[in-house]
Amino acid sequence: MRLKKLGKIFEKYQKGLFALAISITKNRALAEDVIHDALIAVADVKGEPANLKNYFFQTVKNKAIHSTKYNQKLSQLEEDYVVTCAPLAENQLLFSRIKVVIKLLPSQQQQVLIMKLFGGLKFKEIAEIIDRPINTVTSQYRRGLQFLQERLNEN
Amino acid sequence: MKTEKLEAKLESFELVSPSPDFAKKIAQLLSMKKQQQRLISWNWGLAFFLVVSMGFNYWQLESTLFKNAILQKKVHVNQEEPTKDDRYISVEYGVSASGINQLNSIQVWRTDQ
Numbered sequence: 001m002r003l004k005k006l007g008k009i010f011e012k013y014q015k016g017l018f019a020l021a022i023s024i025t026k027n028r029a030l031a032e033d034v035i036h037d038a039l040i041a042v043a044d045v046k047g048e049p050a051n052l053k054n055y056f057f058q059t060v061k062n063k064a065i066h067s068t069k070y071n072q073k074l075s076q077l078e079e080d081y082v083v084t085c086a087p088l089a090e091n092q093l094l095f096s097r098i099k100v101v102i103k104l105l106p107s108q109q110q111q112v113l114i115m116k117l118f119g120g121l122k123f124k125e126i127a128e129i130i131d132r133p134i135n136t137v138t139s140q141y142r143r144g145l146q147f148l149q150e151r152l153n154e155n
Numbered sequence: 156m157k158t159e160k161l162e163a164k165l166e167s168f169e170l171v172s173p174s175p176d177f178a179k180k181i182a183q184l185l186s187m188k189k190q191q192q193r194l195i196s197w198n199w200g201l202a203f204f205l206v207v208s209m210g211f212n213y214w215q216l217e218s219t220l221f222k223n224a225i226l227q228k229k230v231h232v233n234q235e236e237p238t239k240d241d242r243y244i245s246v247e248y249g250v251s252a253s254g255i256n257q258l259n260s261i262q263v264w265r266t267d268q
Contacts, residue, residue, distance in 0.1 A: 003192065007185050018173050028171050036184060043188050082168045095168060117162070118170040149161050 002052070003043055009053050010039070016129045017060055019119035023111040024064035026081045030071060034064045057129055082118050094152075101151040108132075109144040116141050223252050 010017065021031035038059040042052070049055035084091045102110055111130060115121045123141070127134040229247040249258035 003185055003189050007182070010181055010185075014173075014178065019170060022170060028173070032173055032177050032180075036181065039181065039184060040188070043185075081171055083171050084168050091164075091167065094164065098165070114170070117165045118168050120166075120169070145158060145162065149158055152161070 002048070005052055006039060006043060006056065009056055013053065013057075015119070016121065016125060017057065019115045019121055020057060020111070020129050021060050021064045022081045023114035023119070024061065024107070025068050025071075026114075027071075028080055030067060031064070031081075034067055035060055037067075038063045054131060057131070061130070081114070097152060098148065101148050104151070105144050105147060109140045109147075112137055112140045113144045113148070220252055220255070221250075 017035055018031060021034045022028065025031045025034060038056065041063070042049075042056050042059050045055075082095060084095065102113060105113070108130065112126055115126050115129070116123070121129070123134050123137050127137045130137070132140075243262050243264040245260060245262045247258050247260040249256075251258065
């Protein structure tokens with residue numbers, strides 16, 4: 001029964017789950033592994049979680065944080081979370097600078113920025129994914145963007 | 156660079172998509188977990204059946220045994236020395252069936268002689 005529900009949640013929120021995982025791991029393969037592991041963990045958990053969807057997202061988040069820390073200890077992961085439609089040299093340069101600046105932000109601001117700017121998710125969706133009020137998400141995004149802008153203008 | 160311009164520029168980037176076979180892998184994982192759970196349910200069912208069956212067999216064995224068992228009660232009066240006056244009474248009691256032969260005896264002596 002729970003597996004059926006999990007399958008439906010995965011189908012419906014696949015984009016959000018992937019965006020959440022990759023916003024933390026910043027690596028595609030690792031994000032996929034995280035979702036895979038989280039699915040197994042949620043399927044095997046004893047007792048029925050009150051809200052399966054929220055529990056699944058929370059598990060993905062925790063697994064992503066854990067596996068990022070673990071993998072960073074082992075080796076420097078290649079960050080391959082963004083592609084550009086127009087592979088211009090200017091865009092590549094801009095993105096390499098953005099990657100550096102984004103890393104300076106607090107982790108939740110990083111997640112919000114990545115999900116909003118690159119994942120194309122709406123504030124409402126992000127708020128649902130990270131389980132925060134929409135106003136908090138909006139202000140985190142604004143602050144993050146402002147920080148990004150200031151740092152990019154400095155150089 | 157203005158905020159709007161930066162936002163517009165940043166929106167030209169996209170998050171990478173999951174690998175093409177990612178959804179398929181997850182579907183496979185879910186189906187594998189379903190099979191595992193079905194197997195576990197079968198195992199529990201089998202274990203329950205075995206326990207019930209063992210309980211029934213034990214009960215059946217016990218009831219058959221006691222149905223065929225003979226309740227024995229033998230009374231011997233002065234069997235060793237029949238010519239003398241009654242000196243004692245010996246009583247044997249117990250159950251005997253195939254595999255079981257449990258008899259106990261008591262002897263009561265007359266002491267007034």
